[in-house]
Amino acid sequence: MRALVRAAWRAFEVSLRLRVVSPWTYLNWLLFPVIFAAIGLFMLTSSGIDRVAYGVLGGGIIGFWSVAYLDGGNSIQDERWQGTLEQIFAVPTPLFVIVIGKILSSLLLGLMSFIPTVALAYFGFHAALPGLDPVRFAVSLGVLTLSFFVIAVALTPLFAVWRWAFTVLNGLEMAVYGLCGFMFPISQLPSWLQPISYLLSPTWATRALYASANPTPSANFVSWWLAALGLSAIYLGLSFLLYRFVDARARVTGQLALA
């Protein structure tokens, strides 16, 4: 167990060092969320106090998601381009341990997306969240982080076996912003799309996060947290099957780098 923790820590450390010197990472956690936050704040600060939270936090959530999910998966794609993907599969350390280390560094940098976006809201638009409930907000952010972590860990092996997975999942990115209600409530969506939102764990965590930032009497935090955690547990169970499939497929086809 200690050896696995040490391997995950090393993957975290190396991954973090590579990201700190990567301009792509700064684009994802600094520039990209600020653009979304500026658009959201520009439109939402003048449309009522109950909607300001979507402008203040929306850009940060989008940046957090982008770094956690895409940059985490892209780190596997980078291994392919650098010719080290085979080594990662062949070492005695299980793939998911290395992936966990990589994803944790993504989450750490992803959380930093909230710093420039909240700063922009406060200094640029004089927007604040006076009704924020700190305890519920912290728990909701923790649940959101966990749900992002589980999705990233579950989907990352797809990047290893199919190089087109990055393009396809990148194509789905905007759809996820809307389906999970990152910048507007999912009640805005057509009714036939909303059931898909309910199957995504970040939807429930995001709903709880916004409710804690802007108190609403009908908020049911415990149910929303449990829904997010329950769906994450299901994703985690499915990811075990996916890891086994990916491991077997890589060994059978022998086409890891060229897949």
Added chain:
Amino acid sequence: MKQLAAFGRSTWLQYVALFQWATPLGYLAYKVLLPVAQIVFFVQLGVFATGPGNALYFALGNSLQIAANGAIFGVIATVANERHNGTLPLLLGSPANRLVSS
């Protein structure tokens, strides 16, 4: 005629390699799903912020942005990717016309 052939080959290779469009699924996701999802996202954000009366404004604005992004980003990425892959010196060293090969 040779320059036309070089233009054709360059166009095909960039289609295949530029955005790693190795499969039709990837192409559809990037060129159909992503733009449609972007329009829907910003239209819904705009409707949430300003009401349903401005939906067409947000849809048209995003369509224009997506079209411009495809043209500008695609052209820039051709040169940037050559540099990233280490093939820019080979491209510049080749006798092919700069205009048709990029």
